[in-house]
Amino acid sequence: MGIEWRESLAIGVEAIDNQHKELLLRFDKLLNACQSGQGAEELKKLQIFLDEYVHTHFRDEEELQILHGYPDYEDHHAQHKYFIEQINKLEDETRQDGVSTHHVVETNNMLLKWLLNHISKVDKELGAFIKSAAH
Numbered sequence: 001m002g003i004e005w006r007e008s009l010a011i012g013v014e015a016i017d018n019q020h021k022e023l024l025l026r027f028d029k030l031l032n033a034c035q036s037g038q039g040a041e042e043l044k045k046l047q048i049f050l051d052e053y054v055h056t057h058f059r060d061e062e063e064l065q066i067l068h069g070y071p072d073y074e075d076h077h078a079q080h081k082y083f084i085e086q087i088n089k090l091e092d093e094t095r096q097d098g099v100s101t102h103h104v105v106e107t108n109n110m111l112l113k114w115l116l117n118h119i120s121k122v123d124k125e126l127g128a129f130i131k132s133a134a135h
């Protein structure tokens with residue numbers, strides 16, 4: 001069981017949608033790796049990827065919000081901050097104890113669920129705001 005991009009996740013800002021697609025692709029890789037018993041190895045790869053990509057992605061989203069004078073910037077920023085904290089926490093744990101199955105499961109459950117929920121609610125609101133501001 002993998003995770004696939006679907007049109008209902010589009011927020012209508014192409015650059016951001018493409019970044020979301022890339023993020024989901026990486027999580028899909030982890031899900032697939034789990035099925036072939038390569039979860040721990042793939043989690044390390046995902047962590048390295050997320051470290052850089054999430055910062056870039058959130059920064060791009062937030063720059064867009066500032067540019068458009070988005071009223072919910074603070075809340076949105078706080079959500080991004082929370083996600084980064086979770087990634088860092090997981091990374092600290094795996095650095096100390098090594099990667100175990102529960103880290104892989106947590107990443108799939110918690111981070112992926114958060115991401116899908118965030119995209120389909122909070123990011124979509126941003127997309128709608130930008131769209132309405134443009135007309």
Ligand SMILES: [Fe+2]
Pocket residue numbers: 061076080118122123
């Ligand atoms: Fe966001």
